Amino acid sequence: MTNFEEKLEKLEKLSENIKQSDISLEDALKNFEEGIKLAKTLEKELDKMEGKIQILMNGEETKDGKVELGLFDETTEITGTRS
Template identity: 40%
Template sequence: MAKKNFEESLARLEEITEVLEKGELSLEQSLKMFNEGIKLVEFCHTKLDEAQGQVDLLLKKNGRMEPVPFEPSVKQDVIQEDSD
C-alpha cells in the first residue's frame, strides 16, 4: 500500500467495500482486497487519532480561557482537578 492521505485511503476503502459487496471476486481475490481494506481502516483510525490529538481544549484557568493541547490522559486529569 503506497503512502496515502486520509481522504485517498477512505475513498479506496469505499471502492473495496463496493467491489466486495458485489461478490464477483474469487475467494483469493476477496481475501486480498479484505486485507488491503483492514490496513486502510487501521491507517484511517491512526490518522483520526492523530487529528484528535491536535484538538485544543479550552479550559477555564485563573478566570480566563487557556488553550491546552488535547491528550486523553490530560483530559482525565483536568476533569479530576476541576471536580476538586
C-alpha cells in the same frame, strides 16, 4: 495515497469490490486484507487529529491569537527521574 480523503475513498472502493457477486474468494480476501490495513492507518490518523483538536479546545488563546497549551505554568517544578 497522500491524504485522509483518498485513503477513505480507497477503503470504500475495496468494500464495494468485496460486495460484488462475481468476485473470486481469493480477490475478496486480498481486498479484505488491504481494507483492514487501510482502516488501521485511518484510525491512527483520526486519533492524531482528535489529539490535536483536544489540545486546541483545551488550550487558552492569548491576545496575539496563539494557543497556550497550559501544560506548565511558572509554579510548576520540572523534575526528572533520569540520571
